[in-house]
Amino acid sequence: MPTTLSEKAKKVKSSSTLAITAKAKALRAQGEDVVSFGAGEPDFPTPENIRAAAHKAIDAGMTRYTPASGTVELKEAICKKFKEFNGLDYQTNQIVVSNGGKHSLTNVFEAILNPGDEVIIPAPFWLSYPEIVRLAGGEPVILTCGKEIGYKMTAEALKGKITPKTKALVLNTPNNPTGAIYTKDELKAIGDLAVAYDFYIVSDEMYENLFYAEGKHVSIGSLSPEIYEKTITVSGVSKSYAMTGWRIGYTGSSKEIASLMGSIQSHQTSNPCSISQAAAVEALNGGQETVAEMNAAFNERRQYIHGRVNSLPMISAVEPQGAFYLFVDCSEVLGKKYKGKEIKDAADIAAILIEDYKVAVVPCADFGFADHLRLSYAISKEEIAKGLDRMEEFLKTL
Structure with missing residues (x-):
């Protein structure tokens, strides 16, 4: 029998969110100051009571x-x-x-x-x-x-x-x-x-x-x-x-x-x-106080990132009501030129931002919308502000 590989497996796309997060981490390892809006995970540590329960379980065998x-x-x-x-x-x-x-x-x-x-x-x-x-x-x-x-x-x-x-x-x-x-x-x-x-x-x-x-x-x-x-x-x-x-x-x-x-x-x-x-x-x-604390922090960041993005030229976003993502409509950017090259989709925008501005964002063709970006606000407000400053710099070059 021929040693062929699974046709089903060949059709599976790799995760673009994990790929962009990995690239941001690699650049940071090289000493680059990268702002990553890619991560789909809270930036808070696991609460202490939960970590203590894990230690207790280990000690109990x-x-x-x-x-x-x-x-x-x-x-x-x-x-x-x-x-x-x-x-x-x-x-x-x-x-x-x-x-x-x-x-x-x-x-x-x-x-x-x-x-x-x-x-x-x-x-x-x-x-x-x-x-x-x-x-x-x-x-x-x-x-x-x-x-x-x-x-x-x-x-x-x-x-x-x-x-x-x-x-x-x-x-x-x-x-x-x-x-x-x-x-x-x-x-x-x-x-x-x-x-x-x-x-x-x-x-x-x-x-x-x-x-x-x-x-x-x-x-x-x-x-x-x-x-x-x-x-x-x-x-x-x-x-x-x-x-x-x-x-x-x-x-x-x-x-x-x-x-x-x-x-x-x-x-x-x-x-x-x-x-x-x-x-x-x-x-x-256990106690749910840390859940409420994280929720309050995310809510503050949500309000900031939504207002700030909608103040920038050529991009906009509907206000999110849950989770920790902002879905950014970049359709007005498409067709513009950057360094003489036409921007065709959000993937082009993401490539420019990571290479030239050290900002990692997730292009959303794999989410069903090739003219949108996903920005995670599961990062500090300071990092959000720095990343959006760089995005604004990019948009003003178009």
């Missing part, structure tokens, strides 16, 4: 295998959190703990998809969604949601994408990369369609604590028993608790889907890190 889908203690903490924060009733046999949010999503799609099943993904989208769907044998169906509607899908637009092959919808609120938040009424209309047309809602709520609008985060699965049955809720500790490197994500779903995901995970990775699981128990059960 919690270094062996755990059940593949997570410890009972962590599942109980997740159920409690789902009930109190999300208004969702899950039992421990409906919970699967995985090695981060990407792993949770991988488990979900491998459990529900058959070859050729369609998954509707509203754009702008987190760049990993289509790739994870393809790897699981599904077909991504992109629903473009423009700036004029706040980059959010409407139930009417969603209905137009539904076909007999539709197996699932990806819903991300608060959203990466836009920071958009869906209201209760918007979610109910979307959920009712899932019930009427019999497809799953894969609800990615990883940024649920990073919420700046009035009211509070709404989980779509909480809106009716029928919608609950169609919903697979995905979350984790990475963003809310500054635990990106600890790699703990989790899902709440039907018992049947959870059982399938647990079986899949048992063969692919065994269990999530035992020490990380112990730390996650403390994150969910």
Whole structure:
């Protein structure tokens, strides 16, 4: 047999967000003063009580295998959190703990998809969604949601994408990369369609604590028993608790889907890190003061970066209501010339900024919008100001 490589694997794109972050780190290692708006992780340390819980777990010898889908203690903490924060009733046999949010999503799609099943993904989208769907044998169906509607899908637009092959919808609120938040009424209309047309809602709520609008985060699965049955809720500790490197994500779903995901995970990775699981128990059960403190800091940065970007020439952004990203419309820049060369898309802008101005930004073709940039404000206000000063310098050369 010929030693050919996987055609499926060849079609997978590498992560542009990780690539730009790596380039910024490499330049810094060379002594360059780089401002990086690329990172999708809080710049705060993991809270002390969580770190202490990890030390305690190590000292107690919690270094062996755990059940593949997570410890009972962590599942109980997740159920409690789902009930109190999300208004969702899950039992421990409906919970699967995985090695981060990407792993949770991988488990979900491998459990529900058959070859050729369609998954509707509203754009702008987190760049990993289509790739994870393809790897699981599904077909991504992109629903473009423009700036004029706040980059959010409407139930009417969603209905137009539904076909007999539709197996699932990806819903991300608060959203990466836009920071958009869906209201209760918007979610109910979307959920009712899932019930009427019999497809799953894969609800990615990883940024649920990073919420700046009035009211509070709404989980779509909480809106009716029928919608609950169609919903697979995905979350984790990475963003809310500054635990990106600890790699703990989790899902709440039907018992049947959870059982399938647990079986899949048992063969692919065994269990999530035992020490990380112990730390996650403390994150969910311990004091939440640090969550509020980080949220307040992000909110201050959000207001600054949004106002400052909209004061610059040729670029603009809709005010984000959650997460820690600003989705910047650069369409007016396209067609301009820099050093005699035409700027064709946001990737050209990103290349100029990193090479000539030492500012790392994420071009968003892989998010479904080739004329936009994503700026993370999970960096200090001082760094944000310095980076935007450099961007302004660039824009004034055009």
